[in-house]
Amino acid sequence: MKAAIVGGGVIGGGWAARFLLNGWDVAVFDPDPEAQRKIGEVLAGARRALPALYDGALPDEGRLTFHADLAEVVTGADWVQESVPERLDLKHRVLAQIEAAAPVDAIIGSSTSGFKPSELNAQGARAIVAHPFNPVYLLPLIELVGDADTCVRAGETLRAIGMFPLHIRKEIDAHIADRLLEAVWRESLWLVTDGIATTEEIDEAIRMGFGLRWAQMGLFETYRIAGGEAGMAHFMAQFGPCLEWPWTKLTDVPPFTPELVELIAGQSDAQSGHRSIRELERLRDDNLVGILRSLKRTGSGAGGVIRDHEARLPxxxxxxxxxxxxxxxxxxxxxxxxxxxxxxxxxxxxxxxxxxxxxxxxxxxxxxxxxxxxxxxxxxxxxxxxxxxxxxxxxxxxxxxxxxxxxxxxxxxxxxxxxxxxxxxxxxxxxxxxxxxxxxxxxxxxxxxxxxxxxxxxxxxxxxx
The missing domain is CATH 3.10.129.10 (Hotdog Thioesterase)
Structure with a gap:
């Protein structure tokens, strides 16, 4: 099996690692002269982390190649993943080139976090949205949007490489997960802007509290438990009225000014600037491996995906x-x-x-x-x-x-x-x-x-x- 990766940034590199470590041959196209080095660093992290999730061996790695010609990369590919920057004009040009050279039965996925399939395909392409989450080689969720039959085929392939396809039946801006993240992000920006909390304090509120619950139960199952023996109905009756209280500013956006950027960046540097990005990535991956292995033991959340994938390995x-x-x-x-x-x-x-x-x-x-x-x-x-x-x-x-x-x-x-x-x-x-x-x-x-x-x-x- 061959995967063609078009765009070798953080997300494209993660896709390359996920396919490669599951035995696929991977061909990469990216005009960035540093692409091979950058993907090599992503692969080093993936080789360190992904196999550690399993109590058995992953398939032997496939063959990784880099190419200067996009058509050469997608020729003979079973899966083509476009991960170029989020500019619709650029995606149109790249998808047109992919369409001209890829096999007619190849799945063409776009890593876009915001564009809908109708927008991607407005000029004749046949892509589906296949939106992953970073790091792609560890987090299983892939949001699929587009032609139903293609999404079914894509889901089968994704499950075979240890991922969790979530088929979104209707087009919507930013899909599902990023809409939820955007709501938390927007409210967090207000908390910083209004001087209520720093970036570090907001991160502590998440990782010391509800973030730990979300990893295993998500939102609604967490609140079902909060309702006690009476369950969700009791929770809704108890906390429903607060939805009318002016707690959040989700319909407003703080002015995006250089001063806000400087404030957020400065607090972020104070919080984590003593570590390099690679050090933070390794710390993140080690923690994710530990969390995911714990979830695998009970089959909860993403741990169930890993357990099911492990059962399918030779x-x-x-x-x-x-x-x-x-x-x-x-x-x-x-x-x-x-x-x-x-x-x-x-x-x-x-x-x-x-x-x-x-x-x-x-x-x-x-x-x-x-x-x-x-x-x-x-x-x-x-x-x-x-x-x-x-x-x-x-x-x-x-x-x-x-x-x-x-x-x-x-x-x-x-x-x-x-x-x-x-x-x-x-x-x-x-x-x-x-x-x-x-x-x-x-x-x-x-x-x-x-x-x-x-x-x-x-x-x-x-x-x-």
Whole structure:
């Protein structure tokens, strides 16, 4: 699959990273002589952050190329994403060039945050709005507006690369999310203009309060809870009258003057000027990875999108020595020394155990039917330091599987070198009686087949149980 990226700024670079890290070939057109460097920096951030969301490996990266000719970039593309500056005359010119050279069945998306499809296509183009949010390689939301059939096809592609397509059925200026953001932005400008709060104080109000709720529940579900056991109806009855009070200035805009720009910029510099933009991006991405991984655990909000995408990723296939886990080490797995904390060696081995149990038929359905294996002993050997961003692979050897016992030996590797081994002993348990029991005939037969397959490998160095 090929994605053509037209416009390689922050948003275009994020699109390139999202496609590339999901196995697509990506061709980029941007006349900016610094485009390759800028996209390279965005990619560095994406490679550090996106794989850390998953408890498995993303596909191998596609091929990234840069071109001086727009027609060459879009030729043969399955998806073309236009991310040029928000000037309608410029978009018309670029979309006309894309239309002339792109395949007739290619999806042509525009990253526009404000223009409607009817405006984009007024001169004969066939683009849909595919409006993302920064950073595109981490945040899943894409607002789709335009031809219904094209939006359906686009949604299928976006879900396959871990994104969440939101199909907006009617054209409206600024779509949905930016209209909400604009309301908060406008009120915030008034609070600064009137001397009520600084930029830092407004940011604190968001990140210490309702921003944390919004990440998991959005607006209406948050207010439903606020209504107590009586729910949304009670909340509306209690707080509805305040909508008539003159709390906000959402219908007015503060005068956009050089003085306002200087005031906002000065306060922003005082708030965050001690960090570079790249440092702030890394901080943002590390925090987003931590938040998104927490949401993934419960399937809430964007975490559900990641969990669904992870379930669709190719899983390691059974082999003589099967690959039972792969993981890029996230920042959250490292300690004060910058190395992977010892608990996560065991966590990765535990996932390898789960994967191997699925290989022998002791999977989620088996557990739901009332049978499982319980770990009774682990022995870990730490052989090498591991840093954030490094990719680990786990292979599993079966040392025994007679009767109620299952004896596994996991080897954690970075590249070709071992970084740890985890020897695991498990006992089969009837979940109803909570006592040890024999596995089903099918699981026992699969286990015995693996024991036979691995019998000629010899006992691995470090095995001691």
């Amino acid at each position: 899983r390691p296939q059974a082999a003589d020595l099967p690959v039972t886990a792969e993981q890029q080490v996230p920042q959250s797995w490292t300690d004060y020394n910058g190395h992977m904390n010892e608990t996560h060696y065991l966590e990765l081995a535990s996932r390898a155990t789960d994967r191997f149990m699925a290989l022998i038929g002791a999977d989620a359905a088996y557990v739901a039917a009332g049978q499982s294996y319980f770990t009774v002993e682990n022995r870990v050997r730490y052989l090498a330091e591991v840093n954030a961003g490094e990719r680990l692979q786990v292979t599993t050897q079966v040392l025994g599987g007679a009767g109620k016992k299952l004896h596994l030996f996991h080897t954690l590797r970075r590249g070709g070198g071992e970084v740890a081994t985890v020897e695991t002993l498990l006992l089969h348990v009837d979940l109803g009686t909570r006592r040890t029991s024999l596995p089903s005939e099918a699981v026992a037969a699969e286990t015995e087949a693996w024991v036979t397959r691995h019998s000629g490998l010899g006992r691995p160095e470090g095995a001691s149980i």
